[in-house]
Amino acid sequence: MPTPMIDELEGKTAIVTGAASGIGFELTKRLLREGARVVMADIEATALDTSAAAAGAFGEVLAVRTDVTDAAAVDALAARVDDAFGSPQLVFANAGVTASGAAWESTLDDWQWLWNVNVRGAVHCVRSFVPRMIAAGRPGHVCITGSLAGYINQPGFAAYNASKAAVTALAETLAADLREAGHPIGVSVVAPWFVMTRLAQSARNRPAALDESAPASDFMRDVWSKLASMKDVALTAVEVADIVVDAVKDGRFAIFPYEPSRDALRARVDRLLDGDVLVEPRAVAHVHMQPHVLPQLAPCFGIVDERPHDADCGRSVLLVDGYVHRPEAHAVVIEPVVARQHVDHQFAEVGELCLAGERRNSAIQPERTAPAQELLEIAEGLEVRFELERTHDGHLARLT
Incomplete structure (x- = not known):
């Protein structure tokens, strides 16, 4: 079991970067409610001032505009905290941005920007x-x-993936280094999934000197932005902040706010040990879906509508390859499409809809085809929960 270093926040000083919005702002309010004083740091001066004024209703706040990509600026932040409160007991290196694009399409500017904010920003906090x-x-x-x-x-x-893998490694190494040296400082790394924040609008803080992102980013940003804005798919920033603060007080290192991600991680390790690729192409694993999500995302990823013999158990599921983990299930399948084949990213034509019979030998046997619109009409009003699995004969979606 982990050993908590700080289980009481009353009177403690906390630093939160990326504090003007999203998870950072909610962390600030939760810490204040527990009696900590909070130094809020963010690159957006106006948003920071507004958020600090709102957070001030909950406790003592100091707002310091800070560009975490600048080591000198983070050093100056640390000196400002020293002058005001002495050294902090809690540091939340939360600032982050995202950009999308295939590995060969992401621009060098994308790599530089994400690395500077996500990785160097965390490194600067550690060093300062x-x-x-x-x-x-x-x-x-x-x-x-x-x-x-x-x-x-x-x-x-x-x-983005590479930058977040890097900070995960940074956090784990920092924890090991501190433990080896005998210092009473705990470390956590948070692994959120879809959260209702403005991360998808990171470009608002993109340095003007940098070129535009890769062309493919518009599509992926749109999809992820839709998912992260849907209250039945994504966690709220409040939920994540509460989970994080509770976990920090418990001394936990790895924090996974979205519970199904634990099973996804186990599947990832199994695939790695089998020598397989670690990604699920075009899949969004372990997502709880609601009806209004289906028409927006079906053309991008594919959907299955399961109809068991008990009609009351009917549900829909986002699926990648057309496998269903219930022998009695009847299914409707749209095969996923590759977005980059569509230059204008319009998905009115997404292929054919297969009305399938019973699952036999992990394969759906097509019976007839119909326009994709029929699926959307069938799927209307049905709820979704599913998990992706890797099996000996392909991928399947396990309906839960």
């Missing part, structure tokens, strides 16, 4: 704050916001 925390000799905790993408790679996000 941890030595001060060690020198103070008090128990403390460092929490770095990673992503499930740091463990499970989704196609179309090469630079």
Whole structure:
């Protein structure tokens, strides 16, 4: 079991980067409610001032505009905190951005920007704050916001996946180094999945000197933005912040706010040990779906409508390859399409709809075809929950 370094926040000083919105803002409010004083850092000055004014209703706040990509700026932030409160006990390195594009399409500017914010930003926090925390000799905790993408790679996000894998490794190594040296400072890394934040609009903070992102980014940004804005698919920033603070107080290292991600990680390791690729092409695994999601995402990823013998159990499921883990299931399948084949990213024509019979030998036997619109009409009003699995004869979706 992990050993908590800080289980009481009253009177503690906490640093939160990326604090003007999203998870960072909700972390700030939760910490304040528990009696901590919070130094809010963010690159967006106006948003930071507005958020700090709102957070001030919950406790003591100091807002410092900070560009985490600038080591000198983070050093200046640390010095400002020293002057105001002394060395902090809690550091939440939360600032992050995203950009999309296939590994060969992401521009060098994309790589530089994401690496500077996501990786160097966390490194700068470690280098500026941890030595001060060690020198103070008090128990403390460092929490770095990673992503499930740091463990499970989704196609179309090469630079983002790599940056989050890097900060995950940074956090684990930092934890080992501190433990080896005997310093009473805990470390956590958070691996959110879809969260209702403005991460998909990261381009608002993209440096003007950088060129545009890869052309493919518009499609992936649109899909992920839709998913992250749907309350029945994504967690809220409040939910994530509460999970994170509770986990930090428990001394947990790895924090997975979205519970089904645990099974996804187990499947990832199994595939790795089998020598297989770690990604699920065009799949969004372990997503709880609601009816309004289906028409928007079906053309991108494919959908199955399961109709068991008990009609009351009917449901729909987002699927990748057309396998269903119920022998009694009847299914409707749209095969997924590759977005980049459509230059204008319009998906009115997504192929044929297969009305399938019973599953036999893990394969769906097509009986007839129909226009894709029929699927959307059938799927209307049905709820979804599914998991992706790797089997000896392909991929299947396990309906739960």
